[in-house]
Amino acid sequence: MREFLAITKALSDETRLRALLALRDGELCLCHLVGLLKLAPSTVSKHLDVLCQARLVERRKDGRWAYFRLADQNAPRAVRRALRWVVQTLAQDATLGRDAKRLAALRCCDPKELAACYKS
Amino acid sequence: MREFLAITKALSDETRLRALLALRDGELCLCHLVGLLKLAPSTVSKHLDVLCQARLVERRKDGRWAYFRLADQNAPRAVRRALRWVVQTLAQDATLGRDAKRLAALRCCDPKELAACYKS
DNA sequence: GCTACACTTCGTTAGTTGGCGAAGTGAGAA
DNA sequence: TTCTCACTTCGCCAACTAACGAAGTGTAGC
Numbered sequence: 001m002r003e004f005l006a007i008t009k010a011l012s013d014e015t016r017l018r019a020l021l022a023l024r025d026g027e028l029c030l031c032h033l034v035g036l037l038k039l040a041p042s043t044v045s046k047h048l049d050v051l052c053q054a055r056l057v058e059r060r061k062d063g064r065w066a067y068f069r070l071a072d073q074n075a076p077r078a079v080r081r082a083l084r085w086v087v088q089t090l091a092q093d094a095t096l097g098r099d100a101k102r103l104a105a106l107r108c109c110d111p112k113e114l115a116a117c118y119k120s
Numbered sequence: 121m122r123e124f125l126a127i128t129k130a131l132s133d134e135t136r137l138r139a140l141l142a143l144r145d146g147e148l149c150l151c152h153l154v155g156l157l158k159l160a161p162s163t164v165s166k167h168l169d170v171l172c173q174a175r176l177v178e179r180r181k182d183g184r185w186a187y188f189r190l191a192d193q194n195a196p197r198a199v200r201r202a203l204r205w206v207v208q209t210l211a212q213d214a215t216l217g218r219d220a221k222r223l224a225a226l227r228c229c230d231p232k233e234l235a236a237c238y239k240s
Numbered sequence: 241g242c243t244a245c246a247c248t249t250c251g252t253t254a255g256t257t258g259g260c261g262a263a264g265t266g267a268g269a270a
Numbered sequence: 271t272t273c274t275c276a277c278t279t280c281g282c283c284a285a286c287t288a289a290c291g292a293a294g295t296g297t298a299g300c
Contacts, residue, residue, distance in 0.1 A: 001134065001213050004206075008132040013288080014125060030247065040290055045248055047288085064246040064297055078209045085205045086124075089198045093121050133258080150277060160260055165278055167258085184267055184276045 003055075007082050010054035014095075015039065016047050017086070020056060020070070021096050022103055024087065027060070027069035032106050036099060055079050123175075127202050130174035134215075135159065136167050137206070140176060140190070141216045142223055144207065147180070147189035155226050156219060175199050 010016055019033050034044050048068055051057040055075055060067045071079050090096055130136055139153055154164050168188055171177040175195055180187045191199050210216055 001137070001210065001215055004209055004213075005132065005134060005137070008128055012125060012128040012132040014121065015288085017121070017125070039288095041247065042249080042291075043289055049248085061247095061297095064244095066247060081205050081209060085201050089124055089201060090121065093124075095121055135258085159258095161277065162261075162279080163259055169278085181267095181277095184274095186277060 003076065004078060006054040007056065007078060010050050010056055011082070011086060013047070013050075016051055017090070018096065018099055019044070019047055019068075020051055020086065021090060021093075022099055023057065023068060023070045025100075025103070025107075027067045028103075028107075029065045029067050031065075032103075033068070035106050036102060056083060123196065124198060126174040127176065127198065130170050130176055131202070131206060133167070133170075136171055137210070138216065138219055139164070139167055139188075140171060140206065141210060141213075142219055143177065143188060143190045145220075145223070145227075147187045148223075148227075149185045149187050151185075152223075152226050153188070156223060176203060 011020075015037060018037060022028060022033060022036055030041065030044060030048065033048070034041050037044055048057060048059070052059050052068075056071055056079055057068050058071055060069070070083060073080070075083075131140075135157060138157060142148060142153060142156055150161065150164060150168065153168070154161050157164055168177060168179070172179050172188075176191055176199055177188050178191055180189070190203060193200070195203075
């Protein structure tokens with residue numbers, strides 16, 4: 001029940017859903033997500049922490065950068081089912097579609113060059 | 121997205137989950153759920169309203185009584201998938217198991233006789 | 241060592257949510 | 271019609287949450 005509520009609470013915020021679905025096509029560092037969501041880094045970091053607590057997302061540190069990716073096959077059954085449900089249900093969502101387009105541009109940039117991409 | 125968030129928010133509260141899962145074995149009137157959850161009727165009514173807004177639950181009026189049941193096959197695809205996910209994932213939950221036992225007793229009583237059942 | 245940078249944690253603030261009791265609504269009983 | 275009762279709506283309060291900027295942490299480069 002505790003774990004289940006962690007998952008549903010993590011999924012009950014639009015910003016977190018956008019961050020989660022942004023990871024569909026592979027891992028991203030925090031600055032990519034800041035560029036996508038246009039919120040303060042501290043805010044985005046906290047949202048990702050909620051997703052990690054629920055085990056929907058995993059964090060990987062590489063030097064100064066923090067990379068996030070969707071939970072994989074090692075995640076608990078409830079998490080895998082939740083991810084399948086979310087991705088299936090939101091496949092056609094308009095907001096997420098727009099995000100995917102912006103992400104395609106952001107992904108081309110290394111974290112180091114992201115400042116230039118923010119303009120687009 | 122809007123509908124999806126309505127579902128996840130409805131599912132992100134323990135009391136609502138208990139009410140939702142209580143309906144697994146068939147419809148119940150509000151007073152049954154008040155007996156189960158031991159909260160003020162106004163509180164339970166509000167929780168059920170949230171579940172109805174998300175279309176996870178349907179309401180039926182019969183005289184003075186309001187009966188609630190899980191959404192059926194006519195519900196949107198996202199709702200049906202959500203219900204399947206919730207029921208599967210929480211099948212073994214301890215709290216819900218205890219609720220199911222108490223419900224079995226409560227179900228024997230007509231709404232009119234519920235006051236007597238509350239003692240048990 | 242020191243600085244620069246990516247990220248996280250902390251403290252504050254505004255808005256949301258869950259709880260209650262009181263008042264309102266509407267159907268059945270008297 | 272009037273009363274009773276099941277439920278809903280309203281108004282309030284306490285607890286929680288999302289947002290921010292400031293301060294803290296740790297790594298890479300000088």
